[in-house]
């Protein structure tokens with residue numbers, strides 16, 4: 522199946538006289554015929570469901586759909602994108618380990634990596650997404666267990682050279698984790714370029730309607746966890762009566778470990794209702810991504826032509842620094858355009874407050890056009906130095922183009938820019 526068809530059909534195939542739509546299995550638990558049957562499922566957790574803290578049929582149908590769209594072997598949904606990023610690292614690193622991340626990532630992920638994981642004894646070493654091979658190699662330490670980056674960074678809109686990062690990570694015997702939130706599998710499938718694990722905030726384009734927060738981790742099934750660097754995957758897990766994830770689960774060792782060990786203990790699993798709504802978003806993802814790209818390039822071109830705008834970042838623009846990489850990795854520039862307005866923060870705020878159709882909100886990738894000033898919101902906690910490293914200028918406005926008629930969006934921009942005098 523192609524993507525448009527997968528969006529509609531993957532993950533759930535009704536049998537004779539079963540419901541057309543995946544039902545909401547609103548149940549915390551599952552019933553067994555005997556105590557022996559319950560015991561058997563603990564021995565072999567892929568045989569049946571145990572408890573909705575880590576597995577539920579409605580959620581699992583969505584997991585299967587996203588795994589299929591990404592070209593992965595298996596997936597695990599989480600209650601937020603943050604939980605997906607957190608668990609993707611905790612499934613590999615423990616206290617005393619380190620991992621490498623590009624600096625151009627979502628501000629909340631910078632917080633998680635710089636502060637919260639540090640408190641757990643896991644160190645994040647940051648490198649620029651445009652760093653040379655030598656610079657990236659130099660960042661590796663003997664305890665480095667993974668490399669992390671965003672396909673299309675929020676809000677810097679840098680495009681990651683996924684093949685380059687995958688090659689370097691693999692040469693050091695560690696996996697590459699890619700946050701593919703802004704691109705979605707419709708515009709980029711990082712696994713095809715060598716990524717081992719893909720994470721998403723499904724709260725963004727996948728849901729698309731600003732209905733519910735969620736995340737997902739996808740396992741490519743390709744990484745050799747038995748290469749000697751990851752004993753937690755090969756040695757018996759004493760918290761799971763001696764299971765060895767690689768020996769017992771082969772290609773899906775990573776996701777089974779994340780589900781049966783981490784999700785069991787952290788419990789950040791989405792509710793069936795949330796997965797049902799996420800599935801509605803996924804059904805139109807391919808169609809929506811096409812239109813987001815069409816609208817966003819027109820908005821980017823409009824900004825580029827305006828004398829009130831200092832610079833525009835949009836990887837679909839021919840003059841954009843990342844145009845070439847976008848041609849290689851993306852099937853479209855996605856829906857977010859970052860601009861720097863002449864006159865700095867003051868005019869950025871004036872422009873945003875002058876918009877009538879676009880709403881000012883802490884969200885992005887919605888069906889409706891929305892704007893955010895990253896320096897005073899999502900990236901507020903960062904120092905000036907960190908802001909620059911994350912690609913966030915104080916005058917930057919993140920313009921998330923929606924699916925309204927493009928002329929209405931442009932007219933709104935026009936009337937608000939007209940209120941700014943230089």
Ligand SMILES: Cc1ncc(COP(=O)(O)O)c(C=O)c1O
Pocket residue numbers: 601602603604606627629630671675700702703721722723724725734735736
């Ligand atoms: C690229 C990216 N990754 C992860 C997250 C975190 O996702 P969530 O808000 O669903 O926890 C976000 C949120 O904005 C994001 O933009």
